[in-house]
Amino acid sequence: MKxxxxxxxxxxxxxxxxxxxxxxxxxxGPKQVPHTLESLREKDVTMVEEDDEELYQEEATDxxxxxxxxxxxxxxxxxxxxxxxxxxxxxxxxxxxxxPGSKPVWRKKTSVKSVVKQAAEHxxxxxxxxxxxxxxxxxxxxxxxxxxxxxxxxxxxxxxxKEINRDYKDISFHRPEVILNNFKTRLGRFIxxxxxxxxxxxxxxxxxxxxxxxxxxxxxxxxxHRYAFKDTEKVRLHEVGPRFTLILQWLQEGAFEGDFxxxxxSEMRTSRRRFFx
Amino acid sequence: MQCDDVVWGILSxxxxxxxxxxxxxxxxxNEYNLTGLCNRKSCPLANSQYATVREETGIIYLxxxxxxxxxxxxxxxxxxxxxxxxxKALQQIDENxxxxxxxxxxxxxxRLLKITQYLTRMxxxxxxxxxxxxxxxxxxEVRTRRKEEKALIAARLDNAIEKQLxxxxxxxxxxxxxxxxxxxxxxxxxxxxxxxxxxxxxxxxERGEEVxxxxxxxxxxxxxxxxxxxxxxxxxxxxxxxxxxFVGDFEESDEDDIDLxxxxxxxxxxxxxxxxxDDGENxxxxxxxMDDDEYDIENIANKSGVLDDSDDGDDEDEAPKxxxxxxKKAVAKVIKKRGKAKxxxxxxxxxxxxxxxxxx
Numbered sequence: 001m002k003x004x005x006x007x008x009x010x011x012x013x014x015x016x017x018x019x020x021x022x023x024x025x026x027x028x029g030p031k032q033v034p035h036t037l038e039s040l041r042e043k044d045v046t047m048v049e050e051d052d053e054e055l056y057q058e059e060a061t062d063x064x065x066x067x068x069x070x071x072x073x074x075x076x077x078x079x080x081x082x083x084x085x086x087x088x089x090x091x092x093x094x095x096x097x098x099x100p101g102s103k104p105v106w107r108k109k110t111s112v113k114s115v116v117k118q119a120a121e122h123x124x125x126x127x128x129x130x131x132x133x134x135x136x137x138x139x140x141x142x143x144x145x146x147x148x149x150x151x152x153x154x155x156x157x158x159x160x161x162k163e164i165n166r167d168y169k170d171i172s173f174h175r176p177e178v179i180l181n182n183f184k185t186r187l188g189r190f191i192x193x194x195x196x197x198x199x200x201x202x203x204x205x206x207x208x209x210x211x212x213x214x215x216x217x218x219x220x221x222x223x224x225h226r227y228a229f230k231d232t233e234k235v236r237l238h239e240v241g242p243r244f245t246l247i248l249q250w251l252q253e254g255a256f257e258g259d260f261x262x263x264x265x266s267e268m269r270t271s272r273r274r275f276f277x
Numbered sequence: 278m279q280c281d282d283v284v285w286g287i288l289s290x291x292x293x294x295x296x297x298x299x300x301x302x303x304x305x306x307n308e309y310n311l312t313g314l315c316n317r318k319s320c321p322l323a324n325s326q327y328a329t330v331r332e333e334t335g336i337i338y339l340x341x342x343x344x345x346x347x348x349x350x351x352x353x354x355x356x357x358x359x360x361x362x363x364x365k366a367l368q369q370i371d372e373n374x375x376x377x378x379x380x381x382x383x384x385x386x387x388r389l390l391k392i393t394q395y396l397t398r399m400x401x402x403x404x405x406x407x408x409x410x411x412x413x414x415x416x417x418e419v420r421t422r423r424k425e426e427k428a429l430i431a432a433r434l435d436n437a438i439e440k441q442l443x444x445x446x447x448x449x450x451x452x453x454x455x456x457x458x459x460x461x462x463x464x465x466x467x468x469x470x471x472x473x474x475x476x477x478x479x480x481x482x483e484r485g486e487e488v489x490x491x492x493x494x495x496x497x498x499x500x501x502x503x504x505x506x507x508x509x510x511x512x513x514x515x516x517x518x519x520x521x522x523f524v525g526d527f528e529e530s531d532e533d534d535i536d537l538x539x540x541x542x543x544x545x546x547x548x549x550x551x552x553x554x555d556d557g558e559n560x561x562x563x564x565x566x567m568d569d570d571e572y573d574i575e576n577i578a579n580k581s582g583v584l585d586d587s588d589d590g591d592d593e594d595e596a597p598k599x600x601x602x603x604x605k606k607a608v609a610k611v612i613k614k615r616g617k618a619k620x621x622x623x624x625x626x627x628x629x630x631x632x633x634x635x636x637x
Contacts, residue, residue: 036431081408111406156425179441205451210442216432219425223434227442229451235439245425266417 037217042274046186055189062190063148067197076102076198077124082109085135090160090168092130092137094242097171098211098224100200102128112141116255120145126198130155140246142194143255150256151194153220153246160242170240174207175200176224181214187262188215188277191248195220213246218275220246248277278325278344285323289315293322309340309354311384318380328374328381330359330388337392339370339385363393 131139161168183192224241359366
């Protein structure tokens, strides 16, 4: 830290001197772009390019293909673990408000498998089970229903509306837009589609709501805003609604059964520059 | 039988390896003990006629010992398997201990009840699916938390979201809703004539565009997944966007347009020549602006109907600001076409305008 302080100080001194004497600053070459973890990220074999034919073909046949062809409207069932506390309850209610076509159900000690089965019978397309630990939501299980994939995310820093000083009633019933940022690898893309498929495919733009899932270094930040365009160069964002971070733990084929497509292991985190999403 | 008292005397007063003394009670750790306490009556070593109920791997047995068998330690305990039906098991106990002291029958029954209760509880717990308790490593937790903070800073979420939204605006997903002229403030005097001709072409093009909007949205949904943080805006994009400037319906809303017109005229007295030719288009563009404003206000009105009155502060602030911004745009556009940049004056004039009516 001291080194950079000194460097900064020297720089400023040079600049001042140059100004005083009217001498142009010596040219130190082109401006150096600082290294960041993003720029130094280890190249992953599964990183996805934009226009990949193979990718589009695969996506046309995977579990979420039917969502993107607008074959169905997503219907989401939201539950939590047994006997939720206040914060988890509020969290779930806010998620319900946010996700159109969702319904909260309080689970009374039924096993996950039976929840999944019953939801499938009632025609739900997705199940979201929020797990609670120490009075705070700490994990989210996303199950896509007609035999779809399951993903377990750990939730960190969950903030309900009240904690960001917003009223949950501000969440209108308009269908929100979804932004899925920065999902680079195949796995990342799959997860992004999974999360996006929870929301209705047809957003109501006049509602001006946007839900963002932004991936940065394997942490998926979720934010919910209302936006207003001032002009074509400026948007104003007004944050509303819950805020949390998701960390993918595992991804499983099949609705809470089947092989694990991907599992987070501590051995995977050996390199500081290696990310999976 | 005779040695029972002797045995008890030795065990209680001297030493018993099964005895466990605590401050309030003495316990007996002998597995055949009926009550678990160290008493004259419950001690299995000091009573040659003894009975207990014990469970082994979920099956409940009645153990009986008589005075004759005490001297054969291997053969001393008689094991009777009790029925799984609780009532029948009670009966079995009573049958087997028919002429025994009441104490043993009583205690055996009580013990049977307790055992069945805890077995059913164990079964229920197993069926319910016990929560798996996973130990966390504090080191990893701290590390992930720190990394998350850093990732959050690196993410610069607001910027990223704003960029995405602006990109979508430019790509035309919000076509019918917003009506920003993308080059509002970049128009020069030279390009004036170009713009005028473009405006005349608008109506036909616009119809064509509207049909495509849904598909645009669909395509946008596909593309949004791989959104990148930086996209270059090509000049070609700007040009295509310029085509999206709507002239729109030629219905004129009554008072407002006239006032705007007057204001515009008041400013640009000098250019009488241009006035007439530009009138129609200005009216049209103005009216379109007005329509949009009204449309937007309707939405805001609807929205505030949905929301609670108490917390409308932000929205209400937003709404009039939006309107004002749009109005400024409308007026500014008028000026620009005349080739004069008298923005400040326009704003002053604008403030005297009546508020836009909210149509029901």
